[in-house]
Amino acid sequence: MTTTSVLFPIMITFIFLFTTITASQPITFPTLTIHTTTMSSNDTVVVVTPTLSASYFVEAQIGLPRFPVKLALSTSIPTTWVQWVECEVCLDVPSKYMNFNPSDGFQLVAGDDAKYCVPPVAKTATSADLCWYDLGFSQGILGNDTFSLVSPASAPSPPPSLKINHFIFGLGKQNLVRFGARSPIVGQLGLGKGHPSSTLSQLNISRFSYCLPPSNSNHQNTTATLEFGPKAGLTTAYYYNTPIIEGPPDHPFDYYLNLTAIAVDNASVYTPSEQRGGEPGFVIDVGATVTVLYKEAYIPMKNAVMEYLSSHFGLYPVYPSPPEYDPPAYELCYYNEDLESITTLTYPNISFHFEGGAVLQLPESQAFHNFVDELQTCLVMIPQTGTEPSRLGAPQQRGWRFTYDLLHSELSFSPNGC
Template sequence: LIIHTITAYSNDTAVIVTPTLSTYYFVEVRIGLPRVDAKYCIPLSANQPHQHIHVGKTLASGFPSLTIHTTTVSSNDTAIAVMPTLSAYYFVEARIGLPRFRVKLALSTSTPTTWVQSADCVVCLDVPSKSMNFDPADGFEPVLGDDSKYCVPPVAKTATLGDPCRYVLGFSQGILGNDTFSLVSPPSTSSPPPSLEINHFIFGVGKQNMVNFGAHSPIVGQLGLGKGHPSSTLSQLNISRFSYCLPPSNSNHQNTTATLEFGPKAGLTTAYYYNTPIVEGPPDNPFDYYINLIEIAINNASVYTPSKQRERGEPGFVIDVGATVTLLYKEAYIRVKDAVMEYLSSNFGLYPVYPSRPVSKPPIYELCYYNQDLESITTLTYPNISFHFEGGAVLQLPESQAFHNFVDELQTCLVMIPRTGTEPSRLGASQQRGWRFTYDILQSELSFAPNGC
């Protein structure tokens, strides 16, 4: 990937995010001994004098595996690459322990605590090889159950003196502990890969992991970017602002770099952006980033206004880079689906596949059209779908992010899914591509800008 221009300043951290073949983004970390002296910045080679990074009391360097045209960072700044998988997850690479054990972690803004699958897992992720799982026997130090700082609800369950602290994240359960942890760039043939070393980093080693990253996915855990717990990655780094950009999937953006940045100036290199407040979620869900959805529009005509549904108990709207696609509150989904069907039928005489076949497990998309019907209309255009948020912020989805062509199934589908119950609507990673999202926890503000990669 190519980083064209990334500028960071004092007290900032930029980490390169690497996309997987799916839509999860991951970073690399390192865990274990030897403990790296965190007071010094290791210089790069002479032809890369300005790409070293020093983050607080941690060590980092540039990213020689990428072609960096103009990257300027200063003391307390870091940048790390993000890679997409063939599915809809984005991940970063990390290293843990001694010897350095490389893992791929999916980005998650709904999970505060970073976790990695244990070698002795009972319920395990479907990884290509068991050798990809982390062995906690090498340097991992469990947090004790009576630790009043980290072993606290709702992430961790307190225990008796001397017993290890257990964490429960819903889809992953295991032991909370610490080790040396590094976020790194992909390896380079010309020089060793750089890293951001964090000593005594608190993370989970998962024994029961129920999340589905896809069959034989290389992802073995998550980099937690959620808020609201002492064990969160952000709390441990003492950072209240971060930013990422997931590049578009079309061929015109092959050289676009996905980046994850941390610090007061993260995301500020973007010239134009929308702002909307981050609001408090329900007490039982403090980790997510909730924002106020004002309306959903199709071709600039409002089809759904959530304020009219709040008395029915609508659970809110969340930005979630860890979700592969957008999940909409059922009432909102029905309105969007009906409007798309009406547009395609009235303008082009197109009618959906009924009943729609499941084109992906999971998820199952409800609104699909046969590709041969779509391809027979040379003047075909898809409806514009836009999300309007408090403060005048508007996120308009390009055609490639609202609809997807499933070649093997011979269908093109609206890549949104209805959800019921008390779970909030979630804007997933597939619909975030091509935009830079910046989270400012201190100011309770979310900013996003088009073409931010």
């Protein structure tokens, strides 16, 4: 192999920064308690753009004059935030001028604002009348300004933009999350549920939908979109439905699903009876750049894939078993030379099954990836080593349209919905 760095997932959504922000820094913006937000339309569509690191972003404008920012989609946090020009721990962006510099119209959220400055996202500073937010990987102050989601001028037939007055968002002072080296992304658009500062609560909507651009080169001209409003996602003839269930108290913003099975080559290799303690343990997360599964689910899935490729084609992985030290991020990889020598090669189909009969079957391009520099093709899912829930990341969501209906606690998804 020429390098191994490409094999490592670049960012997993939850990276926690255990530091404390003090209120001693001078803040010169006016403070105002805001309780109302307006939206120009009940139905809005904006373009979604991919990055090389498997993050997906939308373009936004903040304040007057309009300050352009690119924000990664995240369904695991409720609150939108953007990197502040006065950041102390900063994202690796191409230019410091991409960091948000508030204009005169920016106003702080008051520390005694009982609507927005509430745990577990925000809290009042002890020595100043300010509202501090803490999302773990981003910390700073809450404020408000005019906020617009827009589609790039280069997009074919750009859909209409969305404008929100007095939009509550965070000024990121300490930001540990990473979107890749020199990424243009300077924050996140929070699409998680369960907090009054959430984007969805401020829009006063209960339905949104997105479709991520497929990785297949034949679909490069596809316009992938993020939709808000009552008609979001109603563009496909058929779709699967599955309930959004309540997660554990320590993950109130995530969208949990009831996984009933994981199948390889149409045979079940994992069932919910193996989930830890019977607690819900499967989250759909558009902000995660890699799918992470409990070891109890990952190991039998990996073994079934190995068995399929060995029994059908006589193929054996680069590492028959992971080495004791310094294993690759993706544990199951094959040399491209071996794969290309078999003209009749087919990969096993991998599918996730959910309550209600919903089935997410992964195309070959979503389950396996060819790392050209490493001369290997890998199963692009990894085992969970900690206590976090299993997460279905963005790479395995490509080419499907996912629609979240919070009013009915239901997730719908359909193939080829971009």
